[in-house]
Amino acid sequence: MRDIRSTQLSHPLAYADALLGWFIHLGIDGDEASLPGLCVTAVAQLSQCELSQLYWRDESTGRLELIAQHLSGVLCPGDPVGTKDFQHEQVLHYVLSHQTALSLEDFSSSVYEYGFLPAMATAWAALSCVPLFNRDKAISGVLLCASQCRKHLQDYSVSLSQLGSFTLMQLALLRCQPSLGSVARQNQCTPAPRAEFGLVGSSTAMDETYRLIGKVMHTSYTVLLRGETGTGKEVVARAIHSAGARRSKAFVVQNCAAFPEGLLESELFGYRKGAFTGAERNHTGLFDAAHGGTLLLDEIGDMPLSLQAKLLRVLQEGEVRPLGASAAHKVDVRIIAATHRDLAAMVAQGxxxxxxxxxxxxxxxxxxxLRERDDDVLLLAREFAQKASLALEREPVSWSxxxxxxxxxxxxxxxxxxLKCLVDRAVLLCDDGVILPAHLSLSAPPTDESVDATLRQRLERVERVFLIDCLHKNRGNRTRTARELGVARRTLLYRLARLKIPLGDVCEGG
Known part of the structure; x- marks a missing residue:
């Protein structure tokens, strides 16, 4: 804690509390599969950076492999087959050879190459790279975070190095003692798929979504994401891109409802100088900008029929022809489409x-x-509240x-x-560290008996929320939860079964 207090962080105590929480999370909930992902998620949240990466160093060969990456809110497992050795990248090599942290606050004047970072529409502006050590004080890996805004990241170096070193030491312990790791995994809940995809939710409905993402992420299949407005279609598209083989290339988004037909065509396909009045230079289209990567066509149901024919040709032939060009050329783009409309019904209507x-x-x-995702509302609310508190540099809030x-x-x-907008606003309005109903500004449920729940249903709903909250506070340990509530453990187990609280909603801790 001395190192944190001596820095210039705006709220060092809040940062220290969040850091301690992540240490506990890594130590208790992490296993061999989820530890790297938990680490980069922690670094991204603590440093408020768009990118965080965890590299592991092979002590015998010196190879440096990317084992986890968190990019723009989406987690991917790094390079699972270890096809690339990063030890010779200038920034990483400097940290390895000097065994010291390196912080860059202005890339425009930097002498270091940073082309190994993921390509983004907005250039990287600041970077911090720290060495990680094992119990023998030897280099075991490297932790990196980068921001698209100019930031003073040096103050995070010591604490993040300690967090990353702890992660790799835990990982080495689990790998060397598989029997212990197996016992630990039996005493914990199954690692949530969100640890791999960067998504939040443990409901049965989301389990199916995770299963489908896992099936398609390493293929070149075209994906159609369907769902109501606000269900997270772009977030899922980013997860598919970031967890797949195209993650090092661009992820480009185009809302098909945001442009009139003429402008949308030129945005997608590009144009050549003189193609139309005002075309004074060549313009690269989004298909070319996404070459090698992924193009998300959001609100595909609003694409005009004439453009639909041209999109079909791209999907069939893998080539585009810019406006004013005399010939088409090949592009390698994975298409993900998203819509809240019923496309099958639109086909029937022509x-x-x-x-x-x-x-x-x-x-x-x-x-x-969200209404079909059981108790994911509470999981998401806590996640959004934590992120909002960090963004506002406030102490973490609790919930009434x-x-x-x-x-x-x-x-x-x-x-x-x-839900996110609601929670962000509540955190901003909350002055005493506890979110109350007044901060949510939700209308009261109707009181008419014809539409309201019965008294028993209402009481059971309140009890269900209360029990889930207590279980979360005790990290899923039912023995501690029963002790806190002042009831016998078998009574708690009976109420959990009676209220249909599945084990997947909270981690099992005894």
Whole structure:
């Protein structure tokens, strides 16, 4: 803690509390599969950087392998087959050879090459790279975080180095003692798939989404994401890109409803100088910008019919022809389409091409609305509150039981997007560290008996929220939860079964 207090962090105590929480999380909840992902997620949240990477160094060969990466809110497992050795990249090599941290606050004047970082639409502006050590004080890896804004990242170096070193030491212990790791995994809940994809949710509905993402992420299939507005279609698209083989290339997003037909065509396909009035230079289209990577066509149901025919040709032939060009050229782009519309119904009405629909729906994924995701509302609310507190550089907030009850009772027609906006606003309004119903500004449920739940249903809903909250506070340990509530453990188990609280909702801890 001395190192943190001596820095210029705006809220060192809040940072120290969050850091300690991550140490506990890594030590208790992490296993061989989830530790690297938990580490880079922690670094991204603590440093408020868009990118965090964890590299592991092979002591015998000196190879430096990327084992986990967190990019723009999405987690991917790094290079699972270890095909690339990063030890000779200038920034990483400097840290390895000098065994000291390196912070760059202005890339424009930097002498170091940083082309190994993921290509983004906005250039990287600041970077911090720290060495990680094993118990023998030898280099065991490197931890890197980078921001697209100019930041003073040096103050994070010592604490993040300690966090990363702890992670690799835990990982080495689990690998050397598989029997202990196996016993630990039996005493914990199964690692949530979100640790691999960077998504939040443990409901049955989300389990199916995780399963489908895992099936398609390493293929070149065209994916069609369907779901109501606000269900997180772009977040899932980023997860598919970042966890797949194209993660080192560009991820480009185009909303098909944001431009009129003429402008949308020129944005997608590009144009040559003189193609139309005002075309004074060549313009690279988004298909070319996404070459080697992924292009997300959001709101594909709003694409005009004439453009649908041209998109079909891209999918069939893998080539585009810019406006004003005399010939087409090949592009290597993975297409992910997203829509809240019923495309099959639009095909029947003649407003969407049938042949394009079947091309896009090569691998459809239906994203569940929030009202069908059981208790994911509470998991998401806590996640959003933690991120909002860090962004505002405030102490982490807690939740009152009444506020949690309101959240669980709300239908959320705007889905995850509505919940995030609601929580962000509540954190901003919360001055005493506890979110109350007044901070949520949700309308009270109707009191008419014809539409309201019965008294028993209402009480059970309140009890369900309360029990889940207590279990989360005790990290899923049912023995400690029963002790805190002042009831016998068998009574707690009976109530959990009676209220249909599945084991997947909270980690099992005894």
């Amino acid at each position: 407003s969407f091409r049938e042949d394009l629909y079947y091309r896009l729906a090569q691998f459809p994924i239906e994203l569940p609305p 039981s009444a506020a949690l009850d309101q959240l669980s009772s709300h239908a959320f027609p705007g889905n995850v997007r509505e």
